[in-house]
Amino acid sequence: EVQLVESGGGLVQPGGSLRLSCAASGFTFSSYSMNWVRQAPGKGLEWVSYISSSSSTIYYADSVKGRFTISRDNAKNSLYLQMNSLRAEDTAVYYCARVGLRVWALDYWGQGTLVTVSS
Amino acid sequence: EIVLTQSPATLSLSPGERATLSCRASQSVSSYLAWYQQKPGQAPRLLIYDASNRATGIPARFSGSGSGTDFTLTISSLEPEDFAVYYCQQRSNWPYSFGQGTKLEIK
Numbered sequence: 001e002v003q004l005v006e007s008g009g010g011l012v013q014p015g016g017s018l019r020l021s022c023a024a025s026g027f028t029f030s031s032y033s034m035n036w037v038r039q040a041p042g043k044g045l046e047w048v049s050y051i052s053s054s055s056s057t058i059y060y061a062d063s064v065k066g067r068f069t070i071s072r073d074n075a076k077n078s079l080y081l082q083m084n085s086l087r088a089e090d091t092a093v094y095y096c097a098r099v100g101l102r103v104w105a106l107d108y109w110g111q112g113t114l115v116t117v118s119s
Numbered sequence: 120e121i122v123l124t125q126s127p128a129t130l131s132l133s134p135g136e137r138a139t140l141s142c143r144a145s146q147s148v149s150s151y152l153a154w155y156q157q158k159p160g161q162a163p164r165l166l167i168y169d170a171s172n173r174a175t176g177i178p179a180r181f182s183g184s185g186s187g188t189d190f191t192l193t194i195s196s197l198e199p200e201d202f203a204v205y206y207c208q209q210r211s212n213w214p215y216s217f218g219q220g221t222k223l224e225i226k
Contacts, residue, residue: 037163037217045155045163045206045217059213062120095162104210105153105168107175112162 002026002108004096009113016086022079022096022110030074033099035106036081038092048094049081086117121145123207123218131226138194140221142207147187151210154183154192158203167192
């Protein structure tokens with residue numbers, strides 16, 4: 001069974017940092033591209049970042065570029081999002097999501113981890 | 120950046136009725152459009168990929184159509200579990216943006 005489990009969320013002050021993790025199981029993690037997608041309270045989905053299976057290709061939304069860094073450790077079946085210089089508008093549930101192998105779509109999602117940026 | 124506009128924002132229907140949801144792109148995305156369903160407190164679930172292909176395990180009452188800039192998600196006969204928020208997402212150009220969502224509510 002495919003499982004994606006996010007962790008690392010919490011309350012952080014504006015300007016602070018946080019590192020999210022996503023533990024993958026039930027599939028060959030090293031073969032799949034991954035994404036982070038976030039959802040502010042009561043709002044819609046916002047794509048945040050993408051990383052290819054080998055980490056050779058990375059993209060960021062303009063809203064996080066220069067502040068967030070996506071990475072992965074295929075040996076540990078884990079995806080990460082390092083978030084620096086956090087702002088109130090970064091408050092959201094952060095989901096990790098897998099890209100399908102034969103189809104580019106987000107075919108599996110984690111349950112999400114809540115990040116709250118507030119003083 | 121490609122902007123996806125979903126309409127209507129809210130759709131009120133009864134079980135058994137047909138639902139038609141729209142997603143319009145600010146420029147052509149070819150057939151590179153997916154639809155997701157999200158229920159309260161849950162992660163999104165993939166329904167349709169590449170405009171018209173149902174994802175694994177998705178009931179046949181869900182169908183997608185369209186290409187270029189205009190896309191439609193149709194639910195042929197609504198079941199109680201179909202009332203949720205639906206999002207479209209394009210994969211034609213980075214950033215792979217989402218629409219703002221359509222809330223399908225029980226009338």
